[in-house]
Amino acid sequence: MQVKDVLIAPGNGAFFYDDQEAIRSGATQDGLIYVGSPTTPGFKTIRIPASSLSVGLVLGSDTVVWGDMMSVQYSGAGGRDPLFDTDQTSAITSRVVVPRLLDVDASRYLDACAKVFEPFEHKRLPLAIEYGVSQALLRAAAHLQRKTMAEIICEEFDLPLPTRRVPIYCQSGDAREINVDKMILKAVDVLPHGLINSRQKFGVDGETFMEFVKWVATRTREIGRPGYHPVLHFDVYGWIGLEIGLEPQSIADFICRVADIVPDFSLNIECPADFGFTQAQIENYAKIVSILDNRGSRARIVVDERCNTLEDIRLFAEAKAAHFIQIKTPDVGSMADTARAVLLCKANKVGAYVGGSCTETDLSAQASVHVSVATQADMMLAKPGMGVDEAFSIVGNEQNRLMAMLNRRRTQNENVG
Incomplete structure (x- = not known):
């Protein structure tokens, strides 16, 4: 050994x-x-x-x-x-x-x-x-x-063999319109990320961003197959805070306006603002989450920046400072800590999103699939790259192969029992 x-x-x-x-x-x-x-x-x-x-x-x-x-x-x-x-x-x-x-x-x-x-x-x-x-x-x-790697995680963390695939989230990069079409045609579970990382893409008072949100919803209805109803997830890289201001009430008001323009869809907003350091991020995100929950909003807050390590994730989860936590795998470090992070989120009734980065590789993406499925994360990122096709096939095919192997293992265990 x-x-x-x-x-x-x-x-x-x-x-x-x-x-x-x-x-x-x-x-x-x-x-x-x-x-x-x-x-x-x-x-x-x-x-x-x-x-x-x-x-x-x-x-x-x-x-x-x-x-x-x-x-x-x-x-x-x-x-x-x-x-x-x-x-x-x-x-x-x-x-x-x-x-x-x-x-x-x-x-x-x-x-x-x-x-x-x-x-x-x-x-x-x-x-x-x-x-x-x-x-x-x-x-x-x-x-x-x-x-399988998933079975190793299940054994080490005393988890049952999983029976469910994990919803896949794709990111568009700068080729937004073409890549959104790819995602819709391939019936991706969660889309499109959007890469709203500059003032030009966010627009004055967020108008450019809101037009893009509206277009994604319209395009989904236009070319999506019957019954296709993805979650809309947008990463705004802190631009709500940069453009609207860092007052939690104002940020929550803006997010509610965005949700109102796509009433038929669940809406995730990732990194609405960057408050500069971890404790400030926790306190203010918790306020935004509370305001949205009290209003009964369908919008969900996803934390990324300032929430990197397992300890950071614990602090955000315990403070209910997000509806979903991105477990950004290279920032967490050990894959064992990614598994711990998912389980920690679940224990605190916070959504666990196993993310990562477009800079990763096929090998790291495949390993992430096994940890995500073993721990039954709520969603995972299609990675690596920004081209959609490659990342969706790498992550999706690995999930399908894994589920086939786990189903066979389950049948073997039942026959032995």
Whole structure:
């Protein structure tokens, strides 16, 4: 059950790392690039091709199982880890993590994670390392026990075998209209994200955003198949607060106006405002949630910025400071902590959304599927990339394959019983 060797290979993320602060400050787009100077430490340009780092565990049979490390698109913003550096990450992995990996029982997932991710020099390991290595360890345990990764999570957390798929949420990127059409034609469960990340896209008093919301609803009715009724989910990157102001009452009033223009749809609003630090975010989001609930609004608040680690998620969940919490997998770190985060949300009756980033890879997306299904999250992100087709097929196909395997396992167990 030991790891014989560890391989490290550089790779690409599926999109780009972007300097959120520079974009918020008014950087203009020229094709795919942003014009102007970066403001977030680590960025040499506002948009940088996403990089990743693969870690491979060589097991006793010479089978190699892999996991991928990377950061999220808006690294260094909203309290997140700095921009991913392949060379630095490779050096820490080789020097600190590899010796630990060679000394654990890879068949015992949570025990292995606990030992490998012990603090180094009194600091937590970079979250990107936790993320990638925990994927590899999960695949190792699954291989050694001849089970799916989802079954390993179920066993480790004493969960029943799941029977239900997890609704999938797609994100549009800047090609909003074309990608919305793709989502509707493919009957995506939750759509479209919208990438409302600038004043131009939000508009004066939010008028441009509200027109887009109205168009998405109309387009869904126009080209969607009969009976198709997705949840509408828009990420506004704090622009309600930036444009309308940071008073919770005013933010809630605006969100209610948005909900009123699409009365036949459930509406999720992600990151309505950024209050600058975690405690302020919790206090003010709790007020917004309370106002919406007291009004009986169908709108739901989704928290992203300032809610990164498992501890952050616990604080938001216990304070009821969101209707849904995005568990942004590379920011949480270990996949084991993603599982814990879902269960923590459920215990506090808050929606669990296993998210992540367009900068991820096929391997990290597939591992996220297994954790999402095992813990029965309320929704999960189609990832990686911004093209819809690729991400929806990677996540959707992995879910379908997993459910087929779990159904077979369930039948076997019933026959034995």
